[in-house]
Amino acid sequence: MFTGIIEGKGRLLAKRTAGGGLAFDLEAGFDLADPSEGESIACSGVCLTAYNISGRRFSADVSPETLSRTKLGKLAVGDSVNMERALRLSDRLGGHMVSGHVDCLAEVRQRKELGDYTLFSFMVPEQVSRYIIEKGSITIDGISLTVNSCSPGRFEVSIIPHTLKVTTLGDLKGGHPVNIEVDVVGKYIENLLLAGKGPAVSGGTSRQEITPGFLAENGFL
Numbered sequence: 001m002f003t004g005i006i007e008g009k010g011r012l013l014a015k016r017t018a019g020g021g022l023a024f025d026l027e028a029g030f031d032l033a034d035p036s037e038g039e040s041i042a043c044s045g046v047c048l049t050a051y052n053i054s055g056r057r058f059s060a061d062v063s064p065e066t067l068s069r070t071k072l073g074k075l076a077v078g079d080s081v082n083m084e085r086a087l088r089l090s091d092r093l094g095g096h097m098v099s100g101h102v103d104c105l106a107e108v109r110q111r112k113e114l115g116d117y118t119l120f121s122f123m124v125p126e127q128v129s130r131y132i133i134e135k136g137s138i139t140i141d142g143i144s145l146t147v148n149s150c151s152p153g154r155f156e157v158s159i160i161p162h163t164l165k166v167t168t169l170g171d172l173k174g175g176h177p178v179n180i181e182v183d184v185v186g187k188y189i190e191n192l193l194l195a196g197k198g199p200a201v202s203g204g205t206s207r208q209e210i211t212p213g214f215l216a217e218n219g220f221l
Helices: 064-069 161-166 184-194 212-217
Strands: 008-018 021-027 040-043 046-054 057-062 080-085 104-114 117-123 137-140 143-151 154-159 177-182
Touching (some): 021 064, 040 057, 154 161, 177 184
Antiparallel strands (some): 021 057, 040 046, 046 057, 104 117, 117 154, 137 177, 143 154
C-alpha cells in the first residue's frame, strides 16, 4: 500500500526480456534505507517487487499483465520514473490510499500554464471515468492528485510548482500516456452494491446502473 506522495524520481538503467515479460534494473533518486529483499516499490504508480537491492539500485520483474495495462513497456533506458516505497503503519498518510494496481492508461489532452500552476487535461476510457469525481482523489503515474473537474472520458488536475519539479509530470506533453489508478473505495462500493450484476472497471460497463430506484429497491432508501 502507498500514499501517492513521491519520494523521488528514479531512472531505468536496463531492461531485458524475461519469461514473457520484462526485467528492469532501476536506480532510486534517494537512499533505500533499511532495504528488504522482496519489498514493494511503486514505479510510476505500478507496485513492483524489488530484488538484488544494492545501494540505490534494484531489479524488478514486470509481468505481461502489467505490460498490457501500464506504460512501463514503453519506457526506454534512461527514462525517469516516480518512486515511492511501501507505506509503514507509522507513516503520515499525506495523499490517499493507493494500491499500486493501475486501472488503465490515460492520455494528456492539453497542458496549460496558469501563472505558477500547470493545468493538465486528460482523456480516459469512459468505463473508468465513472469512478472519477470532482474534488476526489486520483493517482497519475503514482502521484496522488485532486480532480479539478471531470466529465465522461475526461478530467483535469492542477499541479503546484513543487510537484512539477520533483516528479515526471514536468516532462509531460500532449499525447503522452500516463498510468491511472482511480480511488479504490468507489470500485468496492459499486461491486458490493451490484453484487455480481456486472464487472467493475475492466471488462466493460456494468449491466445495471446505481440509480435512486436501484437503491430504493434494495433497501438503501
